[in-house]
Amino acid sequence: MxxxxxxxxxxxxxxxxxxxxxxxxxxxxxxxxxxxxxxxxxxxxxxxxxxxxxxxxxxxxxxxxxxxxxRPDFDRRQALLDHRELLTHRKDRIERLIRAVDRTLEGMEEGNSVEERVWFDGFDAAQYEEEARQRWGHTAAYKESRERAAGYGQADWEAIGAEQTAILREIAALADRKPGDPEVLAAVGRMHRFINERFYACSLEMFRGLGDLAVSDSRFTETYEKLRPGLAAFYATAVAEYCGRSRA
Amino acid sequence: MxxxxxxxxxxxxxxxxxxxxxxxxxxxxxxxxxxxxxxxxxxxxxxxxxxxxxxxxxxxxxxxxxxxxxRPDFDRRQALLDHRELLTHRKDRIERLIRAVDRTLEGMEEGNSVEERVWFDGFDAAQYEEEARQRWGHTAAYKESRERAAGYGQADWEAIGAEQTAILREIAALADRKPGDPEVLAAVGRMHRFINERFYACSLEMFRGLGDLAVSDSRFTETYEKLRPGLAAFYATAVAEYCGRSRA
DNA sequence: CTACACCCTGACGTTGCGTTAGGGTCAAGA
DNA sequence: TCTTGACCCTAACGCAACGTCAGGGTGTAG
The missing domain is CATH 1.10.1660.10 (Multidrug-efflux Transporter Regulator; Chain: A; Domain 2)
Incomplete structure (x- = not known):
């Protein structure tokens, strides 16, 4: 017993x-x-x-x-409901990670080294700089980004739309700041993390050229309106813009 | 800079x-x-x-x-492949957990208290004791277990089959042990965890009547052959058998 | 000259146990 | 009866990956 x-x-x-x-x-x-x-x-x-x-x-x-x-008065039902949500988030996250790993592996299959492909896959700076020069034509990379984005559903897009709008407003509001301004750094960091979270587990763009970063006008919002359907491509392009401008 | x-x-x-x-x-x-x-x-x-x-x-x-x-010679590809597998496992696990939470919540919707439903959902001792007496007829609970099991695919079933066979052999080999024998306890523990993992996040049956547990014959294997299609029900029944015998 | 935001180095706290270390207990066998 | 060997106990440090003070220096704008 x-x-x-x-x-x-x-x-x-x-x-x-x-x-x-x-x-x-x-x-x-x-x-x-x-x-x-x-x-x-x-x-x-x-x-x-x-x-x-x-x-x-x-x-x-x-x-x-x-x-x-x-505590028998504890609201078990609510706790379970909360938990269900938490689990769903975790699941979504893991699914994104799996896709990221797959893309990384694909890149390796194609014969490129991890260093060359992993870090820049889908956000290759050189590539996007070219595209920026061409005013964002319907390039292959643009398409690729769209395909990636195609995995999202209606509700996803609405949430993403709200989030991006907020971030863009923030950046637009900082248009006259000096290079290296802490708030600009923070805002760009947020934008970058947004990209990472939504479209790729990680990318290096955030660090490219930020040393001399300046935001001198609010072309972001124009760009935004033009490229709304290809959100991922837009962000990549915007980053390339930053980089290109800072170097010019 | x-x-x-x-x-x-x-x-x-x-x-x-x-x-x-x-x-x-x-x-x-x-x-x-x-x-x-x-x-x-x-x-x-x-x-x-x-x-x-x-x-x-x-x-x-x-x-x-x-x-x-x-270490530049580190096998990144293998590391990523290993990791992909790990992530897939995690995802599967989370999906099972979500289903478990859903079942628990459903049980609550039906007006039963968490205590009454959660712990015994699908493995209610009293219910299975009845069934054991009736030699496992095609009862509602039997059907419910089958439905739960229906969520598995071909490959799943093969893996499950191998696992259960191993566990059953183990138990059969301990048929002449005394009540409370540590190895019996351990084997029953393994069986229980197997049930938990495959069919439900948790169940309480494992602890029911184990105090006086004895394995006196190898009816497990017979039962196994008879009930192969309804694996979950079988396990539940087997547990009920244990409980019934120990109390009789 | 003084805020005030920023920087530093300890060093302890957290979560959920794993892992010795050092030492009793208990049933079985020689 | 003595000795294994399998169990049991407490105490206490270790790990991951930082969070969070505490106590004190730095740098620059007003």
């Missing part, structure tokens, strides 16, 4: 140390101790442990689990 | 403390220090930081990243 740590460990598939830990923090305590001080778990302790493992499996922290189990 | 910690922090979207940390462990070091000891990062440092963030984004640890970046 009473289980030792080893038995519980085998049954539940958790380490003895873990049981010690749960005991120490008061999460799962053995019903009693033997004369020699051995932990003796009863069935209700095992059930509690199982509940703990359930919530842990769902990704809750031990502190939260304690809350959930100790 | 030289960036202070704040500028880099803004650009890259990482905290200053993080930069300190990367410096301390030698992952990203500033090109130089000012007279006053200020960290001054150059462009190549920023590129390195960006590479670090790329791999970090993919979930690599800082130690691994150091390996990757410092």
């Amino acid at each position: 009473a289980y030792t740590v080893k038995a519980v460990s085998d049954l539940a598939g958790v380490s003895i140390r873990t049981l010690h830990h749960y005991d120490a923090i008061g999460l799962v305590r053995p019903r009693e101790r033997s004369e020699a001080g051995y932990r003796l778990y009863g069935r209700s302790d095992l059930e509690r442990l199982q509940q703990v493992l359930f919530f842990k499996e769902l990704g809750f922290g031990l502190g939260e689990i304690k809350e959930i189990l100790d | 030289a960036y202070t910690v704040k500028a880099v922090s803004d650009l890259a979207g990482v905290s200053i403390r993080t930069l300190h940390h990367y410096d301390a462990i030698g992952l990203v070091r500033p090109r130089e220090r000012s007279e006053a000891g200020y960290r001054l990062y150059g462009r190549s440092d920023l590129e390195r930081l960006q590479q670090v963030l790329f791999f970090k984004e993919l979930g690599f640890g800082l130690g691994e990243i150091k390996e990757i970046l410092d």
Whole structure:
């Protein structure tokens, strides 16, 4: 009727140390101790442990689990709903990462070194500088960006639209700042992270030419209106613009 | 041309403390220090930081990243391939978790308390004890388990088949052990975790009646052959068998 | 000359245990 | 009865990847 740590460990598939830990923090305590001080778990302790493992499996922290189990008035439903959202986010993120890895691997298959392809894949500075010169014609890279963007659904695009608008307004508002202004750096950083998050796990553009960065007019918003359908290409182009201007 | 910690922090979207940390462990070091000891990062440092963030984004640890970046002979392709697999596993796991949460929430919608439904959903002891008595007729629960299992594809089933066979052999081999034998406990634990992993994020059955658990014959394998198509139901039933026998 | 924003180096806190270290306990076998 | 060997205990440091003070210097704009 009473289980030792080893038995519980085998049954539940958790380490003895873990049981010690749960005991120490008061999460799962053995019903009693033997004369020699051995932990003796009863069935209700095992059930509690199982509940703990359930919530842990769902990704809750031990502190939260304690809350959930100790306070019967806790809103479990809301907690689960919140958690579902969190899991969905994680899933989306992982899916993006997988796509990023795939693209990286594809680039390697094509015979280019990781250094040449990974960092610049889809955002190759030289390439986009050319395109900037040509006033963003319907190039291959433009198409590629569109294809990448094509994976998004209606709702995605609405959210992205809102986000980008906010960022662009911010940048436009900084049009008269000096090169290297902290706020400009921060805004460009945000834009870059936005690109990364939405279109690629990572890109190096952010660091290209930013040393001499200046925003001298608000061509961003014009550009934005023109290129709205090809959002990714626009951002890449905008970055190339920055780089080109800073070097000219 | 030289960036202070704040500028880099803004650009890259990482905290200053993080930069300190990367410096301390030698992952990203500033090109130089000012007279006053200020960290001054150059462009190549920023590129390195960006590479670090790329791999970090993919979930690599800082130690691994150091390996990757410092040793040019490192097999990046293999690392990426390995990582792709890891990400896929994570994704699958999260998808299972989401389904588990959904089932839990459904159970709550139906008016049952979390305690009543969550822990026993699909593996209700009382229910399965009944079924065990009826020699596993085509009950609702049986059907429900089949439906759950229906979500698996061909390859899944093959892997599951191999796994279950191994576990069943193990249990069969322990047919003459005494109640509470550690190896029996461990084997039952494995079986339970197998159920959890494949069919539900968690279930409590594992702990039901195990106190007096004994394996007295090898009816598992018979049962196995009979019920192969309804694997989940079989496991649930087998557990109920255990419980029923131990109480009879 | 004084704010005030920015920089530095410790150094402890966090989460969830893993991992020795040093030392009792208990049932079985010689 | 003594000795294995498998278990049990507590204490305490270690790890990842930083967050978060604490205490104190720097640099520049007004």
